[in-house]
Amino acid sequence: MPLLEVDNLTVEFPTRRGILKALDRVSFTIDKGEILGVVGESGAGKSLTGAAIVGLLERPGRIASGQIRLDGSRIDNLAPEPLRRIRGRRIGTIFQDPLTTLNPLYTIGRQLVETMQTHARLSDSEARRKAIGWLERVGIPAAAQRIDAYPHEFSGGQRQRVVIALALCAEPALVIADEPTTALDVSIQAQIITLLKDLTRDHGTSVMLVTHDMGVIAETADRVAVMYAGRIAEIGPVADVVRRPAHPYTDGLMASIPSLEHRVDRLRQIDGAMPRLDAMPDGCRFHPRCPRAFARCTEQQPELMAAGATQAACWLHAVS
Amino acid sequence: MFGFIGSRLLQAIPVLMVVGFIAFALFAFVGDPVSILLGQDHTEAQRIALVHQLGLDQPFYVQYVKFLWTCLHGDFGVSYRLAQPVGSLLAERLPATLELAITASVLAFAIGVPMGVYTGIHRDSLLSRVFMVGSLMGVSLPTFLLGILLILCFSVALGWLPSFGRGPVVHVGSWWTTGFTSWAGIRALILPGITLGLFQMTLIMRLVRAEMLEVLRTDYIKFARARGLTNRSINFGHALKNTLVPVITIIGLQFGGIVGFSLVTETVFQWPGMGLLLVQSVAVADIPVMSAYLLLIALVFLLINLIVDLLYYAVDPRLRIGR
Numbered sequence: 344m345p346l347l348e349v350d351n352l353t354v355e356f357p358t359r360r361g362i363l364k365a366l367d368r369v370s371f372t373i374d375k376g377e378i379l380g381v382v383g384e385s386g387a388g389k390s391l392t393g394a395a396i397v398g399l400l401e402r403p404g405r406i407a408s409g410q411i412r413l414d415g416s417r418i419d420n421l422a423p424e425p426l427r428r429i430r431g432r433r434i435g436t437i438f439q440d441p442l443t444t445l446n447p448l449y450t451i452g453r454q455l456v457e458t459m460q461t462h463a464r465l466s467d468s469e470a471r472r473k474a475i476g477w478l479e480r481v482g483i484p485a486a487a488q489r490i491d492a493y494p495h496e497f498s499g500g501q502r503q504r505v506v507i508a509l510a511l512c513a514e515p516a517l518v519i520a521d522e523p524t525t526a527l528d529v530s531i532q533a534q535i536i537t538l539l540k541d542l543t544r545d546h547g548t549s550v551m552l553v554t555h556d557m558g559v560i561a562e563t564a565d566r567v568a569v570m571y572a573g574r575i576a577e578i579g580p581v582a583d584v585v586r587r588p589a590h591p592y593t594d595g596l597m598a599s600i601p602s603l604e605h606r607v608d609r610l611r612q613i614d615g616a617m618p619r620l621d622a623m624p625d626g627c628r629f630h631p632r633c634p635r636a637f638a639r640c641t642e643q644q645p646e647l648m649a650a651g652a653t654q655a656a657c658w659l660h661a662v663s
Numbered sequence: 664m665f666g667f668i669g670s671r672l673l674q675a676i677p678v679l680m681v682v683g684f685i686a687f688a689l690f691a692f693v694g695d696p697v698s699i700l701l702g703q704d705h706t707e708a709q710r711i712a713l714v715h716q717l718g719l720d721q722p723f724y725v726q727y728v729k730f731l732w733t734c735l736h737g738d739f740g741v742s743y744r745l746a747q748p749v750g751s752l753l754a755e756r757l758p759a760t761l762e763l764a765i766t767a768s769v770l771a772f773a774i775g776v777p778m779g780v781y782t783g784i785h786r787d788s789l790l791s792r793v794f795m796v797g798s799l800m801g802v803s804l805p806t807f808l809l810g811i812l813l814i815l816c817f818s819v820a821l822g823w824l825p826s827f828g829r830g831p832v833v834h835v836g837s838w839w840t841t842g843f844t845s846w847a848g849i850r851a852l853i854l855p856g857i858t859l860g861l862f863q864m865t866l867i868m869r870l871v872r873a874e875m876l877e878v879l880r881t882d883y884i885k886f887a888r889a890r891g892l893t894n895r896s897i898n899f900g901h902a903l904k905n906t907l908v909p910v911i912t913i914i915g916l917q918f919g920g921i922v923g924f925s926l927v928t929e930t931v932f933q934w935p936g937m938g939l940l941l942v943q944s945v946a947v948a949d950i951p952v953m954s955a956y957l958l959l960i961a962l963v964f965l966l967i968n969l970i971v972d973l974l975y976y977a978v979d980p981r982l983r984i985g986r
């Protein structure tokens with residue numbers, strides 16, 4: 344059984360001008376210890392998927408239908424209190440900008456201790472000892488002294504290390520990392536990704552890694568999901584998606600990567616723009632930009648279907 | 664730390680010099696102390712003698728320095744109206760005003776902050792709306808009207824609380840008097856305390872609410888939620904503390920305002936404080952009282968500013984430069 348199962352997840356924003364469907368029947372799974380990369384243009388719904396999983400959709404957003412299961416039990420319909428106990432303890436989250444994700448008024452030690460004590464019975468001294476251990480594990484030098492420092496006394500890269508410690512300190516089974524390196528200096532991005540990869544491997548933690556960096560995905564992830572306009576366009580093992588993309592959109596994304604040794608930081612721009620939520624085209628949502636669109640594409644919406652080693656939502660792979 | 668306080672005190676000196684100059688200018692150029700002191704019947708010789716005795720024939724900068732010098736020694740001259748030293752007059756009135764101001768501020772803080780937090784968290788609840796509408800009324804109701812309404816209701820109609828005065832007071836130390844030690848003294852504080860504090864309370868509530876809404880949107884609050892911290896810890900530990908810096912500023916400034924401008928409330932309730940003294944002094948152009956009052960209020964504001972800065976320092980580690 345997969346650790347996380349997302350099943351036909353649909354997220355809506357009721358607005359004055361009608362209901363906006365920001366995620367439309369998104370389905371995927373993450374196995375224990377697996378790293379799932381998630382890519383897609385800005386606004387594709389990557390962050391929204393993560394927020395829906397941990398129950399932190401911002402009002403008025405809501406899960407309209409679908410199920411989210413963790414270890415086989417549903418977590419999408421939990422009451423606030425049991426859901427809170429899952430956050431941090433079962434599913435950790437790493438945010439994008441380490442300069443703003445730490446409370447400026449508390450020492451990092453206090454923030455670590457509070458997080459651990461929220462989820463486990465720990466004496467103050469035990470929690471502090473463990474906090475120092477976590478700081479050492481994420482590579483903060485002189486952790487025993489630095490534990491009483493405030494966030495502003497750390498560099499951006501160090502702060503992201505602290506954020507990673509905070510996300511992992513209650514030993515969750517799954518970590519959702521939403522663009523964990525986008526805000527960082529290019530020179531330290533690789534270090535942070537390596538750290539995340541090593542720590543999660545050591546603890547057998549699964550990761551949902553949202554990023555714009557295809558190079559990171561190729562080096563880090565086991566499988567990758569490509570999102571487009573609130574849907575999953577293609578999902579499959581990284582090597583197959585990268586080398587033999589089945590969906591024309593993925594194809595466009597990959598075309599710009601000459602080899603995996605040469606990183607491309609931003610996804611290549613495909614002609615045209617992603618449709619707005621209130622002006623979704625009928626049929627395949629990609630058809631206005633798709634070089635291979637044909638008649639059926641404008642009429643019927645494709646669901647994920649087997650396409651070689653991956654699954655793609657594209658009529659090119661329909662077995663008529 | 665001590666360097667910080669020291670530099671603040673140094674910065675206060677020019678401010679006090681300027682206020683002192685204004686106070687001195689009041690003294691020197693408004694009204695004519697000589698004719699006030701001599702009355703109607705006097706000879707020219709008497710007048711010149713008095714002018715000389717008061718030092719009014721000296722250049723004004725000499726007079727200014729002398730004025731500052733005597734002020735520094737706690738000598739603010741003699742009230743024209745009451746023929747008593749101004750220093751002891753003010754000292755006599757100061758406890759009444761400070762106790763009223765403290766009561767009003769504590770009320771405003773103790774009620775305003777929780778209401779602000781509540782309306783910030785439960786933005787759309789019915790109770791929040793009631794608070795918000797109520798606070799609008801609190802902001803727009805003139806102080807004197809509120810005082811009179813409270814007197815009508817609780818003193819005249821219901822007879823529960825006294826309508827004027829400070830009630831019995833007890834001497835503490837050499838010059839301080841307090842109403843806090845007796846039930847009657849506390850009862851006397853309630854209506855004027857509410858009158859003086861209501862505006863401040865609504866202000867604090869609205870400010871805390873606005874700041875809470877702002878802070879609750881920040882990434883570190885989202886991250887705190889994502890780590891599964893309890894709502895209590897998020898709202899009161901993480902969010903409220905981050906709203907404190909602006910709230911401290913406003914409370915400090917308001918406290919200064921309350922001490923300086925409690926005259927309306929003191930007049931309505933015949934409260935024997937400095938505000939009432941000032942109103943009575945202005946009516947007869949009692950210049951020494953007015954200028955001493957000016958200096959005292961400047962001092963109060965400077966002290967409050969210093970305390971506010973120290974509180975910032977305590978709340979926000981980013982302001983603790985160096986170490």
Ligand SMILES: Nc1ncnc2c1ncn2[C@@H]1O[C@H](COP(=O)(O)OP(=O)(O)OP(=O)(O)O)[C@@H](O)[C@H]1O
Binds near residue numbers: 363383385390402620
């Ligand atoms: N509060 C909201 N009201 C209406 N629409 C919203 C709201 N929040 C998000 N959306 C919509 O949901 C869609 C998905 O947003 P999301 O933040 O998940 O994108 P993303 O894939 O993470 O993009 P990025 O790469 O820029 O982070 C967007 O089209 C956005 O307009």
Ligand code: SF4
Binds near residue numbers: 631634657658659
């Ligand atoms: S379904 Fe049609 S339009 Fe959509 S991606 Fe496939 S070929 Fe292109």
Ligand SMILES: [Mg+2]
Binds near residue numbers: 389390391521
């Ligand atoms: Mg995003």
